[in-house]
Amino acid sequence: MKTTIVAGLAASLAVLVALGGTAGAEERIAYKSAKSGTSYYQMGVELANAVKAGSKGEAILTVEESQGSVQNVMEAAARAGNYVFTAPPGLVSAAAAGKGPFEKRPNPRFAEIRALFPIPSLTMHFIVAGGGEAHDLSALKGKTILLGKGSFGATEGEKYLDLFGLKDSVTVADAELGNAADALKNGQIDGFVTAGSFPAPNVIEASAGGSIALLSLSDAEVEKTGRSRQVIPAGTYAGVDTDTVTTSLPVFAFSTTAMSDDTAYLLTKTFWEEKAALAGESRWWKAVDPELLAEGGVKLHPGALRYYEEAGVAVPDTLKQ
Structure with a gap:
C-alpha cells in the first residue's frame, strides 16, 4: 500500500514538473x-x-x-x-x-x-529644393535629380521619368542616396527620389536643412503607374503644409x-x-x-x-x- 502511495505521489510530481516546464513557454x-x-x-x-x-x-x-x-x-x-x-x-x-x-x-x-x-508601405517621395510653386512632376524638368542605385525607389523613379516623358529633361546624378540630404543642402543636386515608409528619415533631414517641396501625382498619373494611391498627410514634413498624392507598394x-x-x-x-x-x-x-x-x-x-x-x-x- 505504502509503495502504491509513493508511486502515485511520484507520478503526480512528474505531471506537475511537466506542467511547470510548459507553463509560460x-x-x-x-x-x-x-x-x-x-x-x-x-x-x-x-x-x-x-x-x-x-x-x-x-x-x-x-x-x-x-x-x-x-x-x-x-x-x-x-x-x-x-x-x-x-x-x-x-x-x-x-x-x-x-x-x-x-x-x-x-x-x-x-x-x-x-x-x-x-x-x-514603400511610399514614393519626389523631393525638390526651394518649395514655393513646385507641385507636380513637371517641376523636375531641367533639374539634377538623385535616384540612388539598386533600390526599389531608384528603379521606380527611373520608370516614372520615362513614363511621364521626363527622361530627356532630367539629369540623373551619379551618387548614393544616403548622401541625398547633404547634397541637396549644398546645392549639388536639385532634388531626389526615395521610397520608404513615411515619415522617411532622409526626407526629414532634408526638410530640416532647408525649404523643400513634395511633388504630387494626379489620379490619372497614379493609375498609369499601376501602383496603389497613397496620401502623405500635410505636416508630415517641415514646411510641407498640403497633402501629397503619390504611389506606394504594399x-x-x-x-x-x-x-x-x-x-x-x-x-x-x-x-x-x-x-x-x-x-x-x-x-x-x-x-x-x-x-x-x-x-x-x-x-x-x-x-x-x-x-x-x-x-x-x-x-x-x-x-x-
Whole structure:
C-alpha cells in the first residue's frame, strides 16, 4: 500500500514538473527585416518590443538583418518553423510562380508562403529644393535629380521619368542616396527620389536643412503607374503644409505553413492589439489599417485568418484558404 502511495505521489510530481516546464513557454520567432540602420529594421525592433509586451512574453521576435526582400523570400524555402519576413506581396507571388528573380531558382516551398499582416508601405517621395510653386512632376524638368542605385525607389523613379516623358529633361546624378540630404543642402543636386515608409528619415533631414517641396501625382498619373494611391498627410514634413498624392507598394509580414496556426494567430492578434501603441511610438504605423489586406494578393495563414474572422475584419475571398 505504502509503495502504491509513493508511486502515485511520484507520478503526480512528474505531471506537475511537466506542467511547470510548459507553463509560460514562449514561442521564439525569427523576424527577417532589412539592413540595420534603415527604417524597416527599426520597425522590426519596434514590432519585437510590442509583441513581447502585448503577448506578455508568450512570443519573442528576434530581429535579423537582411540584404533585401529577395533574400527574405529565398530563405523561406530553407527555414523551418517560426520564420517571419517582410516583402512586397508581388515578390512572393513571383516566387510561387517561379518568375522574376526566382526564375532560375524555383522552389516548391515558395507556394507555402502565407501572409500575416501589412506593415508600412514603400511610399514614393519626389523631393525638390526651394518649395514655393513646385507641385507636380513637371517641376523636375531641367533639374539634377538623385535616384540612388539598386533600390526599389531608384528603379521606380527611373520608370516614372520615362513614363511621364521626363527622361530627356532630367539629369540623373551619379551618387548614393544616403548622401541625398547633404547634397541637396549644398546645392549639388536639385532634388531626389526615395521610397520608404513615411515619415522617411532622409526626407526629414532634408526638410530640416532647408525649404523643400513634395511633388504630387494626379489620379490619372497614379493609375498609369499601376501602383496603389497613397496620401502623405500635410505636416508630415517641415514646411510641407498640403497633402501629397503619390504611389506606394504594399509590404507585408509573411510566414509559411510550417508555422503553427496558434502561433500565427497569436502573432497577428498581438500586432493589431498593439498597433495603436506602435503608432504612438512612430508615425509610420498610423498608415497601416486592415483595408490594406485587400492589396496583399497572397493567401493568409490559417491562424491569421482565424483572428481576422474573430475580429470581424472583411477579408477578400481570394486571400482565404
